[in-house]
Amino acid sequence: MAARRSRIPATKYPVERFTLDNGLRVVLTPDRSAPVIGVAVVYDVGIRSEPEGRTGFAHLFEHLMFQGSENLEKLAHFRHVQGAGGTFNGSTHLDYTDYFETLPSNALERALFLEADRMRGPRLTEENLRNQVDVVKEEIRVNVLSRPYGGFPWLTLPPVMFDTFPNAHDGYGSFDDLESATVADAADFFRRYYASGNAVLAVSGDIDVAEATELVTRHFGDVPSRPAPRRPDFTEPDLTAERRSSYTDALAPLPAVAGAWRVPDPVGDFAGYLPYVVLAEVLTDGDASRLVERLVQRDRTVTSLGGYLGFMGDPFDVRDPTALLLQAHLPPGGDVEKVLRTVDEELDRLATDGLTDGELARTQARMATHLLRDTDAVLGRALRMAVLEQQRGEPGLLNDLPRLVGDVTEEQVRAAAATLRPERRAAVEVIPGGAR
Amino acid sequence: MTTTATPGPRTLPALGPTRKLKVPKQAERTLRNGLTVIAVRRPAVPLVELRLWVPFGRAHLARGAMLSQTMLSGTDSMTSVQLAAELQKVGGGLSAGVDPDRLMLSGAGLVTGLDRMLELLAEVLTGASYPGDEVAAERDRLIDRIQVAQSQPAHLAREALLKRIYGRHPYATQTPEPAQIRAVRPAALRSLHAERVHPAGAQLVVVGDVQPEKALDAAERALGGWAGAGRTATLPATPPLEPGPLLLVDRPGSVQSSLRVALPAVPRTDPDHAPLQLANLIFGGYFSSRWVENIREDKGYTYGPHSVIEHSVAGSVLVAGAEVATEVTGPALLETTYELGRLASLPPKPEELEQARQYALGTLQLGMSTQAGLAALTSAYAGNGLRLEFLAEYAARLAKATVDDVARAAAHYLAPARAAVVVLGDAERITPGLAALTPVHTEPVQP
Secondary structure, three states: OOOOOOOOOOOOOOOEEEEOOOOOEEEEEEOOOOOEEEEEEEEOOOHHHOOOOOOOHHHHHHHHOOOOEOOEOOOHHHHHHHOOOOEEEEEEOOOOEEEEEEEEHHHHHHHHHHHHHHHHOEOOOHHHHHHHHHHHHHHHHHHHHOOOOOOOOOOOOHHHHOOOHHHHOOOOOOHHHHHOOOHHHHHHHHHHHOOHHHEEEEEEEOOOHHHHHHHHHHHHOOOOOOOOOOOOOOOOOOOOOOEEEEEEEOOOOOOEEEEEEEOOOOOOOHHHHHHHHHHHHHHHOOOOOHHHHHHHHHOOOOOEEEEEEOOOOOOOOOOOOOEEEEEEEOOOOOOHHHHHHHHHHHHHHHHHHOOOOOHHHHHHHHHHHHHHHHHHOHHHHHHHHHHHHHHHOOOOHHHHHHHHHHHOOHHHHHHHHHHOOHHHEEEEEEEEOOOO | OOOOOOOOOOOOOOOOOOOOOOOOOEEEEEOOOOOEEEEEEOOOOOEEEEEEEEEOOOOOHHHHHHHHHHOOOEEOOOEHHHHHHHHHHOOOEEEEEEOOOEEEEEEEEEHHHHHHHHHHHHHHHHHEOOOHHHHHHHHHHHHHHHHHHOOOHHHHHHHHHHHHHHOOOHHHOOOOOHHHHHOOOHHHHHHHHHHHOOOOOOEEEEEEOOOHHHHHHHHHHHHOOOOOOOOOOOOOOOOOOOOOOEEEEEOOOOOEEEEEEEEEOOOOOOOOHHHHHHHHHHHHHOOOOHHHHHHHHHOOOEOOOEEEEEEEOOEEEEEEEEEEEHHHHHHHHHHHHHHHHHHHHOOOOHHHHHHHHHHHHHHHHHHOOOHHHHHHHHHHHHHOOOOOOHHHHHHHHHHHOOHHHHHHHHHHHOOHHHOEEEEEEOHHHHHHHHHOOOOEEEEEOOO
């Protein structure tokens, strides 16, 4: 039976863009289907910009941005967001740091006030710094040190794949570096990177564009103007020989492995990059995907498998250099070599024989579902559009992604698979230290 | 840029007028075979969400876990790969999971694929075949997963807490032992399916870019032929929470301690629920709570303390949990007891109550603002005999709860004297600090 291609649907979120005199870029995307809004402020600084000796600083600073600001005491930000019926958070990525709220739409002005206030100046005090160093250490204990497979592979694979400090270091940071961070470091970091010209504000959901424009201008218009710093070149040459590493995880009961290959520049060569995003799904999305069928179901050499673009699983909000990653958990006594050999074999087969009838179309249909589902939440839309504006000047790309993914051809996916050679691969193996 | 004179302190803008909670358009039909179908319209994206809740109380623990793991492994006419590929064609997927109340089949896909997803759901419900080979493979995978879970402090603390609060009730053990999983054969899965996976009492929720009546028709066409009346089982009510010595589960070498405090709670429909929910928020149920501000933002003992009221079919419980640095385990318990006791014995400030109330009301709006959120909420309500309309009633109760109501609820439910406390951590290092505060009973991890 010939494969019937599901029509790939699209969204038509309207997008308004403007730039304030102080350099702050603004994206508004109204949608009045529910009385809620998403507000995101994204600063163009992430883990890759941390100075040497200050591992984990971008993330520590993210915590400090919640500790009070020009007109707000410590704890006030949380209370004002939640007291308006909203939720908030922030997160630190390789290339950006975001701050966001989702609220009932009657709290729009309050959210803008809160974000503008900390863009003018967070309260960077010794007491807050020491408190948040303690909190971050507990966060690292919960997520890395006392959890099996903690930090695998996002913290443990980059040092195998990359040589330079920006790309290879631990983004959560060492306790030594965190403890020696000073208020002066924080003030410098704020001055340099948290400039109005280095930020994007996005608001989505139940807003009136004219009213929102007026409120944005009222609250952010007098944030002092500072230009964006020059972003250094983080490029590194591709691998020319396979790199392997392993470490013992004292808590892990079973072996695991992750492998990664460099991919084209996600921003500079988007057309070259997209086939890899699709390839990752062809390989690993569900029981009918290439590697799940082969490794999980047929060979049973792995018990679970995932594949994605970007060390934080962020295909459309990361800059060069980045990678396609595969990660697998193995049964007791599992053979990592054999798993990697089989992956090579399947990639060869895909590159040589191509895809089966309908394989690409069904993968693209499901990718469309995932993309649309992520943007159903107003906050998902605001965050994604803010980063697309920041990295590409193209927030409306969000509407086009399902279609662009659907336009990737079989020939492109085959060609992408053909580049994932063992000699370009970095891999890291987890040796179980907690087997009982 | 225009510069103005240095402004004085800026004041927080007031909130705009509150938008009233609007329950979306929905329809409901109970089919002849006993299946209830609820369809809710939210057309924001061209997708649809499915949730099928099948009552599953008192099902055999290991067989139930294996049934959910292997239900999608093939049918009389399809292999697992064919089934997954057919779902994928319409942008869809299905997954299965169990807990002591229900078997849940969940999925999402392009709305154009709704009919096909329902057909495939029916195929699984009426024709899941539990092929021997796949069952053997999934058995090994599940055992590996349980082994990984048992290396996680949060999982071990949860297991210990459930045993501590539920005693002999079926809720007490929710994760089977590897040896029990190893003993499960395909024949047992087929008979469990025949006995328990039937439409009577089951609820299917469809949410998305659909006309509710049309979605009901589609569900009726696909699932009207799902027949069979099997066994039903009712769970006994959960036992009252027994206070007693702190249970310390020894996990030598832990770099953190997992602190869990269970307190009594009431079902959603109880008149005390809304005031209790507000009291819980004020104590530790959101970031701007006393407990979080104390042990995280003031003292830096922990990253993510949180308390939540958990509703199950047979009973409700309030659970507060935090992972705290080993060296401050005693002090963290002291502050926890202090904050509970303070709220149980002194009324909250009116502004604290208003803040919690706004949060509770606002997050109801947020929870309903996506297809997936609406589907989860509708299904959770339906499984407990409620409908979305209850949201409006609940919102009204939250809106009218007074300081006195909340103080009364706190005094009754949050009193530290009523708590059951479990701590998982390195006993050698944390016993002295804990024993200074309360009697401690120590057990090894996984006795």
